[in-house]
Amino acid sequence: MSNRYTFLDIYKNDLDLNKDTKVKISQIVIPKIQRPYAQGRQDGVCTYVRNTLLNEMFANFKTDEVFDFNFIYGIVRSSNETYVMELLDGQQRMTTLFLIYWYIANRELNEGEEADTEIRNALGRFVYETRSTSTVFCQRLASYHIDLSDTKPSKAIRKAKWYFKSFDRDSTISAMLVMLDAIHDRYNSQDSNELYKKLDNIQFYVKSLGYFNLSEELYIKMNARGLQLSPFENFKADLINFINNKEYAPYKELVPLYKKDSDDKVEFNFNFSVKLDAKWIDIFWKKGDENFDAAYMSFFSRFFACKYIVSTKDIVSDRDMRQDKTIRQLYTDAENRNEAIEYLGFQEFENLLSKHPEYIMILDKVFDVFYEYDHKDGKGFIYKSMLPSWEKKNSEEGDDFYNNLSSKMTHTKLILLGAVIEFIEAYDTFDIDVFKQWMRVVWNIVENTNIDSLTPVSSLIRKLSAVIHNTAIRSSEGLSFYAALSQWKDDSNDERENRALLEETEKAKRISENSDWLNMFKQAEQHPFFKGMVLFFYEPGLSLENFRHRYELAKDMFDENGISKLYRTDHLLIRAIVSQFNSWDELKERYITERAESNKYLKNILASHERVRNMFSELLNDADESAVESRLHEYIDEEKDFISWNGGNDGYCDMAVKRLREDIKLYDWIAAEERQNKSVFRIYWYEGHIMFAVPRKQYAKVALDTERAKTAYKIAESYGMDYYDNNQLQMYKKYGDSFGNEIWLKQDRQNCTLWIGFCQHHDLRIQIECKTKKYAKELLEVFEGSDYIDDDERWIKLPYQKHFKYQKTYRDLANVLENIFDNIPEL
Template sequence: MKVKVSQIIIPKIQRPYAQGRLDGVCTYIRNTLLNEMFENFKTDEIFDFNFIYGIVRPSNDEYVMELLDGQQRMTTLFLVYWYIANCELTEDEEENKVIRDALHRFVYETRSTSTVFCHKLASYRIDLSGQTPSKVIRQAKWYFKSFDRDSTITAMLTMLDAIHERYINQDNKALYTKLANIQFYVKSLGFFNLSEELYIKMNARGLQLSPFENFKADLTNYIGGIDYPPFKEQVPLYCKDSEEQVEFHFNFSVKLDAKWIDIFWRKGFENFDASYMSFFSRFFACKYIISTKDIINDRDMRQDSTLRKIYTDAESRTEANEYLGFQEFKSILTNHPEYVLTLDKVLDTFYQYDFKDSKKAIYEMLVPTWEKPSLEGDDFYSNINTKMTHIKLITFGAVIEFIEAFKSFDTEAFKQWMRIVWNVVENTNIDSLTPVSSLIRKFSAIIHSIAKRLSDGDSFYYALSLWKEDNTDERENRALLEEVLKASRIAENDEWLPIFEDAEKHPYFRGMVMFFYKEGMSLSDYQHSLSLAKDMFDESGISPAYRQDHLLIRAIASQFVTWDDIRNRFITERAETNKY
């Protein structure tokens, strides 16, 4: 049903206007937006304000829209129209009357003072000869001192001064005709039965724009504005009971606020924006490492400035509520716009298999099997209260690449993939971003190789067993080579799998269970050797019976017959005081 919207309302539940605030984040947003807008005024091109959407409801004999998303941009647009109309149109001109009438239909309900201010400003005319708008407006008879205590009003005055500064430095002082070039798309969600809970979630982000809100606006503006065919494809709108088709980029923006937000909201709204932002920082860190594999070597990743900005420094920026800006992310997406499609797929998968119906299929696999008795799972991907580490970034990258590589999410294949990932990670020395980069790139290559072979009809483990044939890297990870060897035995006889899985759970072996394996060893011989090895070691190292009188170490030492056998080897045990 099509209706004419006669009024736009900023409802009480919305946060105050923030683009006029003086903190670093809001100043960056204000300057960027106004610089782009006034630069666009020099041309006849459309200035895209992207989508605004909200709930349309009847009011008397008319319809009004309560904004869910777009409050900041619409408020700035209200101020730009007011300023230019004030400077360029006379009171009697018909265009002035049309604009003033429209401005009166923009209603701010966040506070009663905001409501009164916007109503008064809509019809107010001032002379700006040599003075700033804020100074003149504060001297108006209708301006109450209490207005200074309303953060929305003070932010609006700051924005008007910023608009004024750019206008007086603009060569062209006839910008009224350019205002029509500022365009946006309007989408009503009022007829799609979105719950009030969504409304609350979208507006529970505190009094100022969070880094994630700024990032979200930049990201949705970017994907809505570039000429990339998949972003323009028609897809079903994510909304309850809706059969409407919309372009992918709009549906993506709706899911950011209407669907995926639930993944991060489940811990409560106090820091869900920060968790959301951290998810994107970590996602792009992994993708940046993978996308630069032919440009930046693993060793140089330790000093790479881009990775430092989007990952290493991101955690501290989150705590300080600072926004990096979109340039680094834009640079990645310019070369790889398909990463947005991966994002869409990854977040949908997390929602479907980890949030919806509390399945937690991914969550449960984010700790290794030998830690299962003490840890149920790890939700570091959606919870900033869980400390981020290099190991977790590698694991997150492995999850992303698995989801991307397969057309659909297979929980059993994912379980086996994460088993391999944890075995390799646990048995690799990860002391800097060099091994982090190496493993993220390695896992990406492996899982895409496996996925391709599976699409050709091969089994998971047979595909992994062929990795050495698919790989040209001469310096292969030792732990990975062990997994390839295990895969070859499982591909021959799947009875090996539960035996390996049981062995890998040992709290001391932690995934590396081929140290007693001999080439061509039978399953029964392996099980016998495993039972002996389990007896010799406990979670602390050598078990007491074999530690007494250094029995196991003496037995090992007795097998060496030349000095070369023990050169560069350290035969000791953790409990030994004089290890040297």
């Protein structure tokens, strides 16, 4: 089991026919079912593999060290009166070795020499059966002698009399010629060209699977990957090579061989490689699915992405994870690479595994759990956990994104996969019931956290890892899952704890006190709006019966679309919620909506704002729906002192808050805009105003701290002025306000046009556009304090006024207009 072989002595030493019999082989056969040779292909992946392999090999030739060519696997079978080994794994490497031996023999040995004869004999025993042309080519090449000192191998071989044009149509032969040219270039770049003596340094292990009586079904699965060398095959070779060469004691420990009813023990590293192709592949292998190899590769990338995030918690901040190069290689870019069949090498994986070789042991455990509890017999326990209860039509529904590429990967799914991995790692054994309890908690947290970038992804994967490991430790002390989870708040030293996690620890505490809480929480969590968030109307110490009463009232206040239709009447509930914001600090940058949308702004208010939570706790103690509605009106009408941005009160905030509480038409307009544009309105300070707007949308914004719209409408009506943007007039007629940063009115007169602008910073601008400079000059003398605008001698401006409350603004503006009209001729 531990013997190393060279390309020559594999035919000299005994191999295992089965567990009891050893034989010598006469040939190594690449069977028909194998793919063509690919390391000589000229696509990016194969070029990378070819260059990497040759660079390492020729660097090794400069030393006397063994060059580890890893394992080759095969089945030894009888053939006439001899035995041959059919390769299952190692075809690509052995073909490259075949070409290396052929090339160096031609460069350094003479025909008829004993060493040359020995190599030619071994080359002739290497048989390709993938196509008849490959078979003939390898036979002819094995005995072909040619001087390659001044010509490339591909050119010389194509000129040989035995080379048929049909060979050009064989992708294996074309790839071999490319590889030979690459070997030629490396050879010519060497300082020393005496490499024949170094060939014996290239050594490998041979594993005859007949020794273990492994099923030939493995053979079919290993070769169902298509004709091109896949990223997974390259990755797998690099991974096995790392495990075999890493000085890490657990890799060398004897473990039971993966095989039913087998008592054999083998080294962990060998058993791992066998399970890769004989066991775990079943998780991903589906008949007729050509992408299972990519799905297999994706699982590795995602696993190591999750472990990288966990392992770097003290090195890479959650915020910096968005620009982290390693996570981009392992996850962000990897999702696209796997679909495009690209492989950029093993370096990032090796960097992580060099620091954490134990991750291979965890990976082994994770794969075994997925196989036993998800794949085997169609149990699907993990599959069914990958959908939350509120999305399921029946208990058997799930999502198998982790073992195929047909289900699009998302940040949320990576967090879920990370939570599964950390659970499997944390517990010694996989308990199905505890796993279900854990995934319920995970879904509640994930659903109620805004996951809009890699920052929350990193934060949650790390947080969930810490939580489940702490819970597992507490469980080992004899606590139930929920009792153990409830200890997190006491055990954690994080001052800024995830809000949804705190809710789950409080639920766990109540469940551990009285198991009846579990069914109550589950019922509430499945509400199509709540989706796991059910403590916004709860207070510590609340009885189960009181919680049930509050839930019965709360569930009718919301539906899958957000606030229910009943409580959107006159926008009663959202106005009551807004009435709980008593300072500018609470109101600024706040998104206000009645809808359930992807950013969960409404849910965030319910979950995080203390007075809003207190409001729900109070009003849901009322007896029925009618009493709740009455109480909501009371909250809206209740006078509260509002603290503005400077601690004082200049009236602007009061006006804005009053509108937010009482202006039903304002919410009518917002609802219409949201229906049309699927956007959410935000309150913010901009250019001297409290704006209520969809960010960066010119036509979806109003100023809350001025009655400019009413003033503009009344002035236009009283003095026969026109709106510059007639859409602002139409909006006012329907909703009592006008959109935009500014509102402009105009009136054409005999020698000029009068403009009135309700502008930013509450500036009220009065401007006159004259037809001639002469007329403008005359008006300058008429209107005291007037001046040209930006040195344009046809435009004059009158002293600025301010717009704020309607009555004063209208009165002051009307006085100015009366004076203007007294001095400017009629239309």
